[in-house]
Amino acid sequence: MLKAVILIGGPQKGTRFRPLSFEVPKPLFPVAGVPMIQHHIEACAQVPGMQEILLIGFYQPDEPLTQFLEAAQQEFNLPVRYLQEFAPLGTGGGLYHFRDQILAGSPEAFFVLNADVCSDFPLSAMLEAHRRQRHPFLLLGTTANRTQSLNYGCIVENPQTHEVLHYVEKPSTFISDIINCGIYLFSPEALKPLRDVFQRNQQDGQLEDSPGLWPGAGTIRLEQDVFSALAGQGQIYVHLTDGIWSQIKSAGSALYASRLYLSRYQDTHPERLAKHTPGGPWIRGNVYIHPTAKVAPSAVLGPNVSIGKGVTVGEGVRLRESIVLHGATLQEHTCVLHSIVGWGSTVGRWARVEGTPSDPNPNDPRARMDSESLFKDGKLLPAITILGCRVRIPAEVLILNSIVLPHKELSRSFTNQIIL
Numbered sequence: 252m253l254k255a256v257i258l259i260g261g262p263q264k265g266t267r268f269r270p271l272s273f274e275v276p277k278p279l280f281p282v283a284g285v286p287m288i289q290h291h292i293e294a295c296a297q298v299p300g301m302q303e304i305l306l307i308g309f310y311q312p313d314e315p316l317t318q319f320l321e322a323a324q325q326e327f328n329l330p331v332r333y334l335q336e337f338a339p340l341g342t343g344g345g346l347y348h349f350r351d352q353i354l355a356g357s358p359e360a361f362f363v364l365n366a367d368v369c370s371d372f373p374l375s376a377m378l379e380a381h382r383r384q385r386h387p388f389l390l391l392g393t394t395a396n397r398t399q400s401l402n403y404g405c406i407v408e409n410p411q412t413h414e415v416l417h418y419v420e421k422p423s424t425f426i427s428d429i430i431n432c433g434i435y436l437f438s439p440e441a442l443k444p445l446r447d448v449f450q451r452n453q454q455d456g457q458l459e460d461s462p463g464l465w466p467g468a469g470t471i472r473l474e475q476d477v478f479s480a481l482a483g484q485g486q487i488y489v490h491l492t493d494g495i496w497s498q499i500k501s502a503g504s505a506l507y508a509s510r511l512y513l514s515r516y517q518d519t520h521p522e523r524l525a526k527h528t529p530g531g532p533w534i535r536g537n538v539y540i541h542p543t544a545k546v547a548p549s550a551v552l553g554p555n556v557s558i559g560k561g562v563t564v565g566e567g568v569r570l571r572e573s574i575v576l577h578g579a580t581l582q583e584h585t586c587v588l589h590s591i592v593g594w595g596s597t598v599g600r601w602a603r604v605e606g607t608p609s610d611p612n613p614n615d616p617r618a619r620m621d622s623e624s625l626f627k628d629g630k631l632l633p634a635i636t637i638l639g640c641r642v643r644i645p646a647e648v649l650i651l652n653s654i655v656l657p658h659k660e661l662s663r664s665f666t667n668q669i670i671l
């Protein structure tokens with residue numbers, strides 16, 4: 252019997268995802284038409300023997316989250332439960348705090364998945380590798396180029412045995428081009444080292460003269476406190492993948508992840524990809540259209556477009572490399588490229604909303620999405636255009652490389668600006 256835990260973080264997390272995370276918790280942001288963590292749940296539900304999926308985070312269990320859990324339980328016919336941390340406990344604290352719930356029913360092992368990654372989740376291959384060796388910790392690893400590897404957990408392995416010999420979280424100088432994907436398979440014994448860290452933290456906290464410096468009861472950083480500490484002791488192994496993988500930290504990376512998942516749908520969910528039908532819109536490449544969306548027959552969509560619930564797309568609209576969120580309206584002849592259009596926003600006739608993609612370098616097979624910062628030398632870097640929720644763009648204007656905060660009603664064109 253197996254279980255899976257998805258670490259969904261909480262409201263202080265996902266700041267690079269603003270303004271989109273104002274409206275919906277980041278783990279529920281739609282990527283390729285479905286909430287980000289539904290991809291995780293689908294992958295877990297396909298592993299034979301999966302008994303339960305637990306989401307651990309510090310969000311208040313609000314309506315969208317509760318509705319999502321109910322829908323997921325029904326769809327996958329599996330218990331999918333949310334366990335709320337009383338405070339942010341780090342990537343390992345929640346696993347230790349809820350250890351009884353995780354180990355209830357004696358699972359042979361449990362997957363732990365970061366919510367903010369996009370992957371083809373090679374969980375069955377990880378399980379096979381685990382069953383051969385039964386080591387406490389198995390990490391999924393992939394490669395990144397030298398510069399970008401510094402943004403991730405870096406792994407030095409023994410190439411013969413795949414044992415993790417050395418692990419450094421976001422090093423300041425190059426360590427290894429093998430990076431931690433934030434996807435793990437732990438055996439029940441993995442909780443023992445977490446207990447040791449917890450107890451050590453408690454003792455340190457009691458000894459600490461200035462409690463303000465104490466990291467807080469229960470906080471455990473899986474990466475630094477466990478992986479770095481245990482590397483080279485025969486307990487941690489890496490399973491390498493060259494499948495699709497990307498972090499989803501910013502809105503730009505959500506667009507990139509959406510493209511990766513849409514292309515994967517050709518094998519996994521062909522029914523989710525729109526096809527050109529007589530009298531229907533023109534479809535180029537991979538496009539997802541929610542069944543409730545109204546798309547005019549002369550619109551041209553794709554590649555890599557995802558259209559949410561209740562969206563209206565008018566005649567002559569051109570849409571590519573974009574996500575249009577539920578209830579948005581694109582009036583006749585608008586052109587939307589490399590952009591995310593927020594919930595309930597309206598783009599007026601003949602307006603053009605355009606961004607600049609920040610995709611990984613296609614000529615470098617090891618390139619990953621940059622974990623972009625918005626500014627460089629005090630200037631806004633060109634990036635995808637984001638319209639927050641209920642933004643109104645008038646007719647015949649250009650909105651280029653800009654971020655428009657929710658509820659703004661614009662009256663003219665804007666280029667390279669954050670519109671507050």
Ligand SMILES: Nc1nc2c(ncn2[C@@H]2O[C@H](COP(=O)(O)OP(=O)(O)O[C@H]3O[C@H](CO)[C@@H](O)[C@H](O)[C@@H]3O)[C@@H](O)[C@H]2O)c(=O)[nH]1
Pocket residue numbers: 258259260261264307308309336338339340341342345364365366367368402403404405420421430431432433474498
């Ligand atoms: N429940 C809970 N979840 C948390 C907490 N803090 C972070 N998380 C969740 O844990 C995951 C990792 O979040 P970060 O702490 O932001 O780390 P990171 O910068 O994404 O780096 C991690 O992931 C990389 C791969 O994407 C790894 O390369 C890196 O080593 C590390 O594991 C995310 O899904 C986040 O929501 C917490 O206090 N509680």
